[in-house]
Amino acid sequence: MQRHTTLGEFIIGNQKDFPYAKGELSALLSSIRLAGKMVNQEINKAGLAEILGKFGSDNVQGEEQMKLDVLANDLFISTLRSRGEICGIASEEMEDYVSFDEDIHKDAKYVVLIDPLDGSSNIDVNVTVGTIFSIYRRISEPGTPVTLEDFLQPGNKQVAAGYLAYGTSTMLVFTTGNGVNGFTYDPGIGSFFLSHPKMQIPEDGKIYSINEGNYVHFPEGVKKYIKWCQELDPATNRPLTSRYIGSLVADFHRNLLKGGVYIYPKGTTAPKGKLRLLYECNPMAYLMEQAGGAASDGYTRIMDLDPTELHERVPFFCGSKTMVAKAEEFMDQYRD
């Protein structure tokens, strides 16, 4: 039987390539793995346990929180608080960042931004959902309280990023700046195994992912790009195929494996787009670029955007280089 590398072995084996490589980032990735296992366990039995449905309150963005949004948030916060690798965390489900001031955290050098449960609209219908995380080195002095500036760093300063996909199988996909690797969870053994080494997205693809139900609200450039995707021209793989799961992690993962482009543009209903720069777009952009793809807001590289707010939204164009470039071409031609 082929022997697969466990995530633990991979982390230790590649620690030398990690930025600042003193073991703290490895330990942090292990903590995220642990919290991911706990969330996975809850999601797998979601239909049986009283954890489907609405939690009964809205998050800072005015979105109804699902019970699993809150449960996943609590599991990640409590796991990371119980271990000393980070000095603070910010989450989609919390208005403000949380500073970990206990002694075990005083020398911690990292902060984490997290979307604890991505694809909330799919939780109750048994469709793939995920967790997205982004890791930065703090800029404030260790031993002092963490600050907002520690979180408002541009994506090009990330030291690691990744996601968990809770789907037909559960996967953990991450980068520390040396390519992208995917690990599949074996529930029988309770370990993640390296199943997708050095993931690379195809330069071009045949899949476009966008919620066309919002077409009337889209900028002219996006409307023109969609029409271009639907025209008949075999030489350029057109018409392309439309696939939209409605969970960013799931649509991203499919496109990463097969080639494709995911677009969540701004629109009359979402003047700045829907997705959040710090804990959705930046980590996915880092992964996509490390896998040979591209990510922008239609004009500017996502990872060069300067964040000003914890929960700010941006338009998101992400995927195969050729396809993102084509969409940007239309955005440039039909600037609004």
Ligand SMILES: O=P(O)(O)OC[C@H]1O[C@](O)(COP(=O)(O)O)[C@@H](O)[C@@H]1O
């Ligand atoms: O239903 P819409 O407007 O197409 O939005 C779907 C998008 O919103 C999201 O659900 C937003 O993420 P959350 O579920 O974490 O809030 C993405 O996962 C997904 O791609």
Ligand SMILES: [Mg+2]
């Ligand atoms: Mg999300």
Ligand SMILES: [Mg+2]
């Ligand atoms: Mg979410």
